[in-house]
Amino acid sequence: MTRSLSELRPVYVVGIGLHPYQRPGETPYTALGVQAIRQALGDAGLDWSAVQSAYTGTATTAMGLSRLMYRHLGATGIPMAQVENASASGSTAFRQACIDVAAGLTHVSIAVGVDKPLQGSMPQRAAGIKDLGGQRVAPFTHFALLANRYIYEHGATPEQFGMIAVKNARNGALNPNAQRQKPRTLDEVMAPPQISGPLTRLQCCPVGEGAAAVIVASEDGIKAFGLDRSRAVRVLSSASRSEAVYDGENFDVALTVETTGMALKDAGVAASDLDLVELHDAFTVEEMLYIEAMGLAPKGQAAAQIAEGQFDIGGRVAVSASGGLLSMGHPIGPTGAGQICELTAQLRGEGGPRQHKGARLGLAHMVGIGAVCVAHVLAAPE
Amino acid sequence: MAKSPLHPGLYDPTLEPPELNGTACAKCRSVFFPPITLGCEKCGAPPDQLQATSIAAKGSLHSIATVHMHGGKDMQAPFTIAEVQLDDGPLIRAVMSGPATAADIGSRVRAEWASLGTAEETEEKVEPRFTIILEGDSA
Numbered sequence: 374m375t376r377s378l379s380e381l382r383p384v385y386v387v388g389i390g391l392h393p394y395q396r397p398g399e400t401p402y403t404a405l406g407v408q409a410i411r412q413a414l415g416d417a418g419l420d421w422s423a424v425q426s427a428y429t430g431t432a433t434t435a436m437g438l439s440r441l442m443y444r445h446l447g448a449t450g451i452p453m454a455q456v457e458n459a460s461a462s463g464s465t466a467f468r469q470a471c472i473d474v475a476a477g478l479t480h481v482s483i484a485v486g487v488d489k490p491l492q493g494s495m496p497q498r499a500a501g502i503k504d505l506g507g508q509r510v511a512p513f514t515h516f517a518l519l520a521n522r523y524i525y526e527h528g529a530t531p532e533q534f535g536m537i538a539v540k541n542a543r544n545g546a547l548n549p550n551a552q553r554q555k556p557r558t559l560d561e562v563m564a565p566p567q568i569s570g571p572l573t574r575l576q577c578c579p580v581g582e583g584a585a586a587v588i589v590a591s592e593d594g595i596k597a598f599g600l601d602r603s604r605a606v607r608v609l610s611s612a613s614r615s616e617a618v619y620d621g622e623n624f625d626v627a628l629t630v631e632t633t634g635m636a637l638k639d640a641g642v643a644a645s646d647l648d649l650v651e652l653h654d655a656f657t658v659e660e661m662l663y664i665e666a667m668g669l670a671p672k673g674q675a676a677a678q679i680a681e682g683q684f685d686i687g688g689r690v691a692v693s694a695s696g697g698l699l700s701m702g703h704p705i706g707p708t709g710a711g712q713i714c715e716l717t718a719q720l721r722g723e724g725g726p727r728q729h730k731g732a733r734l735g736l737a738h739m740v741g742i743g744a745v746c747v748a749h750v751l752a753a754p755e
Numbered sequence: 756m757a758k759s760p761l762h763p764g765l766y767d768p769t770l771e772p773p774e775l776n777g778t779a780c781a782k783c784r785s786v787f788f789p790p791i792t793l794g795c796e797k798c799g800a801p802p803d804q805l806q807a808t809s810i811a812a813k814g815s816l817h818s819i820a821t822v823h824m825h826g827g828k829d830m831q832a833p834f835t836i837a838e839v840q841l842d843d844g845p846l847i848r849a850v851m852s853g854p855a856t857a858a859d860i861g862s863r864v865r866a867e868w869a870s871l872g873t874a875e876e877t878e879e880k881v882e883p884r885f886t887i888i889l890e891g892d893s894a
Contacts, residue, residue, distance in 0.1 A: 570820035
């Protein structure tokens with residue numbers, strides 16, 4: 374018999390920390406990561422010596438980078454490893470830390486996402502795979518194709534995609550850790566440069582550098598270290614899937630349907646119960662597609678509901694309250710861990726100017742090249 | 756002048772009209788392009804169950820995107836990428852040769868050979884690019 378995470382020992386997020394996402398610069402990755410880790414330890418009220426395992430979500434920096442970073446907290450000899458899962462690296466590192474705690478391997482574990490855009494290569498090249506599009510089909514064109522297909526199927530307009538960037542820029546302007554902190558009008562979002570299909574520059578996420586750290590603990594860990602239970606956010610479920618053969622259906626959507634469906638089922642909640650969603654809005658069209666794939670809106674109706682403000686902070690369910698990948702940014706490794714930081718702050722009622730009032734349940738979702746999808750459901754402290 | 760393929764192994768540039776080199780799984784009947792040789796993506800059948808198959812380069816236009824920003828030196832933007840649902844099964848992406856917009860999604864399309872200029876005097880690099888089948892077009 375196998376069990377889901379929700380059937381093992383309860384896991385709680387007890388500490389969060391971020392290094393702001395920013396344009397690539399001279400800051401070493403170690404400095405980015407250590408700042409986020411110290412902040413997370415301070416937030417939890419823990420010493421580094423309490424942390425029993427560490428997973429580093431990273432994809433674009435360097436091989437074997439964990440210890441060179443964690444040693445600055447004091448080398449305790451704990452197990453540590455890099456977790457590379459493309460855009461879902463941080464989410465997967467978080468899942469691994471949760472699994473350690475849930476399985477009883479540790480009382481306290483940490484997931485840290487850290488990256489600088491120093492290197493990147495696609496696996497197709499190493500596999501020797503050629504296709505007709507090749508490098509002429511960049512990720513933004515993959516999503517531009519989905520955007521035009523959505524327009525064809527549902528009669529949406531390019532401006533309706535643009536409204537997603539307007540919403541997320543409004544949220545990002547309230548987030549001191551966001552790479553893009555300027556509110557934007559629809560005219561600004563729709564202005565050139567045009568990148569691919571209906572997508573303009575401000576409908577594509579910025580890829581920079583940064584770090585995000587999340588400390589998770591068991592009930593025993595919370596008791597042993599006298600942690601503040603009223604700020605401990607329960608991880609209700611964790612789901613992770615990879616692409617199958619879908620016979621024409623778009624794989625990002627099919628994977629999202631399956632993975633978020635599993636995460637909601639394991640958590641024992643429905644999509645309509647969610648107050649917060651952080652999703653993989655690397656391109657505006659994705660937010661539209663995933664809102665529908667998760668069951669937050671019927672097919673073809675996300676655009677109208679976005680226009681009505683249903684996904685604003687203070688709306689029916691706050692989507693990308695952090696600013697999302699579009700405004701907070703997408704430094705790759707940190708992104709999925711950063712989503713957990715946002716949900717945790719919001720579910721504690723510590724969201725500051727971005728607080729979605731009364732938030733009790735949140736879902737984090739990332740897809741990654743491969744393709745893979747990872748989703749978690751978190752609940753507010755009792 | 757001899758035609759040589761831009762993507763060796765994916766098509767035979769001497770065939771008219773263009774066809775694509777795909778793979779068919781003898782076990783589950785799935786058809787793949789680009790070809791796979793190490794095992795079936797759908798059912799996991801081993802290489803001895805995978806057979807080379809010729810795929811007609813025609814189908815319907817599933818989506819389209821005009822690329823305005825391209826870092827590569829292989830092609831200058833703007834150019835248009837087509838997503839084509841081939842009649843033989845696979846959903847593929849390739850360059851569109853003729854003018855087309857999002858209003859053409861759903862149209863019937865077929866591939867034609869496009870020349871990428873002369874690499875050497877004796878050789879012409881070609882690739883299949885898709886174009887909308889007009890009424891009266893026999894292809």
